[in-house]
Amino acid sequence: MMRMSWSRFVTVLLLGALGLGTAHGVAGAANDELTVGMNVDPVTLDPRHTFGTPSISIVYHIADKLVFVDSKLRLIPQLATAWEWKDSTTLRLTLRKGVTFHNGEPFTAESVKYTIESTIASDSKSYHKSFLRNIASVEVVDDHTVDLKTSAPFYPLLWNLTFPNMLPPKAARAMGAQIGTKLIGTGPYRLVEYLPGQRVVVERNEAYWGPKPKVRRIVFRIIPEDGTRMAALQTGEVLLAENVPYDQIARIEASPNLSVAIQPGERTIFMAMRFDRPPFSNRDLRLALNHAIDREAIIKHILSGRGDLATAPVVPLMFGYHGMKPYPYDPTRARELLAKAGHPQGLQIKFGSSNGRNPMDKQVAEAIVGQLARVGIQAELDAPEWGTFLSNVRTGKYDVFMTGYGAASGHPDALFAVNFESVGSLNKYRNEKVDALLAQARRTADMEAAKRIYAEVQQVIWEDAPWAALYFNQTAIGVNKRVKGFVSYPSGHIVLRDVTLE
Amino acid sequence: MAPAYLLRRVAHGVLVLVGASLLVFVLVRVIPGDPAVLMLGNEATPEALAELRRALGLDRSLLTQYGLFLSDCLHGNFGVSLRSQRPVLDMILESLPATLQLTGAAVLVSVLVGVPVGVLSAVRRGRAVDDWSMLLSLLAQSIPNFWLGLMLISLLAVQLRLLPVSGRGTVWHLVMPTITLSLYTLGILIRLTRAGMLEVLGHEYITSARARGVRESVLVFKHALRNALVPVIAVLGVQVGTMLGGAVVTEAVFRWPGIGELAVVALAQRDYPAIQAIVLLSATAFVVINFLADLAYRLVDPRIRLE
Numbered sequence: 001m002m003r004m005s006w007s008r009f010v011t012v013l014l015l016g017a018l019g020l021g022t023a024h025g026v027a028g029a030a031n032d033e034l035t036v037g038m039n040v041d042p043v044t045l046d047p048r049h050t051f052g053t054p055s056i057s058i059v060y061h062i063a064d065k066l067v068f069v070d071s072k073l074r075l076i077p078q079l080a081t082a083w084e085w086k087d088s089t090t091l092r093l094t095l096r097k098g099v100t101f102h103n104g105e106p107f108t109a110e111s112v113k114y115t116i117e118s119t120i121a122s123d124s125k126s127y128h129k130s131f132l133r134n135i136a137s138v139e140v141v142d143d144h145t146v147d148l149k150t151s152a153p154f155y156p157l158l159w160n161l162t163f164p165n166m167l168p169p170k171a172a173r174a175m176g177a178q179i180g181t182k183l184i185g186t187g188p189y190r191l192v193e194y195l196p197g198q199r200v201v202v203e204r205n206e207a208y209w210g211p212k213p214k215v216r217r218i219v220f221r222i223i224p225e226d227g228t229r230m231a232a233l234q235t236g237e238v239l240l241a242e243n244v245p246y247d248q249i250a251r252i253e254a255s256p257n258l259s260v261a262i263q264p265g266e267r268t269i270f271m272a273m274r275f276d277r278p279p280f281s282n283r284d285l286r287l288a289l290n291h292a293i294d295r296e297a298i299i300k301h302i303l304s305g306r307g308d309l310a311t312a313p314v315v316p317l318m319f320g321y322h323g324m325k326p327y328p329y330d331p332t333r334a335r336e337l338l339a340k341a342g343h344p345q346g347l348q349i350k351f352g353s354s355n356g357r358n359p360m361d362k363q364v365a366e367a368i369v370g371q372l373a374r375v376g377i378q379a380e381l382d383a384p385e386w387g388t389f390l391s392n393v394r395t396g397k398y399d400v401f402m403t404g405y406g407a408a409s410g411h412p413d414a415l416f417a418v419n420f421e422s423v424g425s426l427n428k429y430r431n432e433k434v435d436a437l438l439a440q441a442r443r444t445a446d447m448e449a450a451k452r453i454y455a456e457v458q459q460v461i462w463e464d465a466p467w468a469a470l471y472f473n474q475t476a477i478g479v480n481k482r483v484k485g486f487v488s489y490p491s492g493h494i495v496l497r498d499v500t501l502e
Numbered sequence: 503m504a505p506a507y508l509l510r511r512v513a514h515g516v517l518v519l520v521g522a523s524l525l526v527f528v529l530v531r532v533i534p535g536d537p538a539v540l541m542l543g544n545e546a547t548p549e550a551l552a553e554l555r556r557a558l559g560l561d562r563s564l565l566t567q568y569g570l571f572l573s574d575c576l577h578g579n580f581g582v583s584l585r586s587q588r589p590v591l592d593m594i595l596e597s598l599p600a601t602l603q604l605t606g607a608a609v610l611v612s613v614l615v616g617v618p619v620g621v622l623s624a625v626r627r628g629r630a631v632d633d634w635s636m637l638l639s640l641l642a643q644s645i646p647n648f649w650l651g652l653m654l655i656s657l658l659a660v661q662l663r664l665l666p667v668s669g670r671g672t673v674w675h676l677v678m679p680t681i682t683l684s685l686y687t688l689g690i691l692i693r694l695t696r697a698g699m700l701e702v703l704g705h706e707y708i709t710s711a712r713a714r715g716v717r718e719s720v721l722v723f724k725h726a727l728r729n730a731l732v733p734v735i736a737v738l739g740v741q742v743g744t745m746l747g748g749a750v751v752t753e754a755v756f757r758w759p760g761i762g763e764l765a766v767v768a769l770a771q772r773d774y775p776a777i778q779a780i781v782l783l784s785a786t787a788f789v790v791i792n793f794l795a796d797l798a799y800r801l802v803d804p805r806i807r808l809e
Contacts, residue, residue: 044586130545177587197759231655232667387535
């Protein structure tokens with residue numbers, strides 16, 4: 001009995017060895033199959049419930065959006081070919097004709113109505129709900145025209161239309177939660193297989209309305225562990241890999257068949273100070289903290305140069321960006337301001353940081369603790385996982401917290417609302433002028449005028465300093481040289497519509 | 503086997519499971535982190551968050567929530583994942599085969615290597631073989647499996663290109679995760695088998711058997727090993743449970759799509775129903791495996807009465 005099972009084992013090993021010869025070291029045919037290493041499992045492919053860069057990247061290849069943001073954060077038409085504000089609360093969209101979903105259902109105004117209404121329904125659990133909540137109703141004008149009515153003038157709406165992916169109403173209603181594993185869209189690829197926790201496989205949609213992608217089949221393999229994902233890139237098991245850790249960029253680039261695509265991102269890394277209570281209700285102290293941090297040293301020594309000194313609360317590509325002079329590193333000035341704020345002997349603060357949410361975030365926070373100590377601020381650091389961090393921020397456990405915030409849509413409205421508007425500010429910032437300006441910007445139809453308002457908002461925030469803006473992030477994606485024509489996006493989204501494979 | 507014994511064991515098992523369910527239910531709600539915020543994001547209005555908490559039943563009293571949870575479990579309904587909106591049981595059943603395969607392979611390897619090495623070590627006590635196997639046992643128990651996994655990948659997959667880096671598919675995908683997961687238990691088994699064998703080999707009945715001219719191999723494998731295995735099985739029962747837990751790290755390193763990975767994702771999202779079901783299921787597995795281990799003693803040593 002024992003002997004038999006051993007011989008069977010040996011046979012399996014030998015057969016496996018034969019298989020190994022073909023599985024490794026043999027390059028696939030040109031444009032046939034591209035394997036990508038993703039760092040998070042989407043968990044569900046229902047576009048209404050996906051969040052996080054990797055999941056959005058995958059879903060985007062299967063289901064098109066109304067409006068798309070290109071690599072320069074500009075809005076370009078996708079399923080909406082034109083848009084126009086009929087009046088201050090009516091956005092009219094002209095829809096692309098002759099588009100069908102992968103199941104044959106035609107894409108019409110009803111698809112838009114269904115997708116948006118199911119996203120903002122009162123029992124909706126959708127991550128996009130907040131971005132579309134200003135929509136009061138969706139009115140079908142004809143098959144290819146739809147009016148979005150807002151409850152009050154809200155001009156950033158157009159940018160927020162870059163969030164939802166259009167769904168087929170009949171199939172989606174019939175499928176219920178199953179759409180999460182069997183997503184149907186109008187995209188350039190159709191879903192072939194989703195094995196949760198393992199991979200998502202898509203194949204070219206031969207009936208696609210737009211330019212057909214070159215690569216026939218894409219396999220998104222889910223490999224969250226950084227070291228493992230980089231190993232898979234090195235062995236050629238994956239030809240693209242998300243999030244190359246900054247300390248491994250040099251090693252990956254040393255490999256003759258690999259390169260790392262670096263791209264300025266859309267996210268600002270910042271420290272936010274609790275505005276509503278001592279000690280940081282005092283502006284001098286907020287300025288002291290701003291002067292106490294050596295941002296350039298952090299970028300150079302901890303981020304290996306993979307960051308850009310923050311010159312505003314939002315990145316340069318963002319709508320309405322207004323560049324200003326960063327607070328210079330000046331420990332003497334910081335100590336003076338500390339004394340002026342009534343803490344000549346220094347003070348102790350609770351400092352929270354996200355951990356693993358942004359590249360090297362915990363290491364940056366540790367360096368900041370050291371820099372603060374030099375001017376007399378003793379920071380007690382807590383860097384838990386994201387869920388705990390977020391909860392601690394909201395319950396006010398930290399005097400200062402560090403994380404990142406951006407806007408993949410290219411519009412800063414949500415960023416400003418969550419951080420600087422009294423109703424939603426995570427660090428309880430309250431400034432009536434900022435509130436008034438943000439409200440005014442939302443109802444300003446003239447985009448140039450809106451930009452001027454956002455410039456003023458940023459100026460006020462910079463001087464009032466509820467944040468110490470640190471740096472703008474950069475995304476790093478590992479690319480095998482067989483992949484041609486890969487373009488990085490500020491959002492870090494992997495877009496493979498135009499790549500070719502040698 | 504006495505029915506009274508069986509009844510007592512089952513009652514005991516049920517008690518453990520109720521305890522585990524209560525513990526996990528309270529723990530996931532005590533740790534910081536709000537599933538509503540994680541689902542809707544920071545942009546959500548307080549009204550939207552409150553609405554979602556109500557929809558998820560999180561606004562009810564803990565006692566009511568726990569009561570509903572228990573009654574659902576008894577009806578075989580483990581709830582719907584907050585994150586994927588799919589029945590949690592389906593998700594677990596999809597991941598379970600991978601975890602069972604990996605744990606099974608790891609148990610097999612640790613027994614097939616650990617027990618013979620332990621026997622050899624005892625028989626050749628004080629010689630070079632003994633020293634080497636003790637060193638192996640020490641290393642096996644002290645190397646962190648996270649580190650070992652990455653080292654194996656670096657050596658066998660990246661440098662030598664012998665094995666695939668990660669994932670599940672061919673038998674080759676199983677090699678590195680199995681080594682990584684089995685090593686700790688392997689180390690324990692070597693030590694336990696050796697200690698058990700040394701003790702048994704010193705007994706008088708062995709000496710007398712040897713005096714009667716029983717062949718040494720028969721002596722070792724038939725007379726001694728059988729008795730030395732009793733503590734080994736007891737520990738293995740516990741170790742299998744530990745392996746199911748240790749699989750979390752191994753599964754993460756090699757992206758083995760099992761329960762461990764499911765648990766990590768569920769915990770990060772505060773997916774209460776998923777976490778509860780996974781823990782409850784693991785606890786059930788633990789209880790069942792321990793019961794089986796008790797039965798196994800009796801097979802090995804009929805003198806042990808299950809009472």
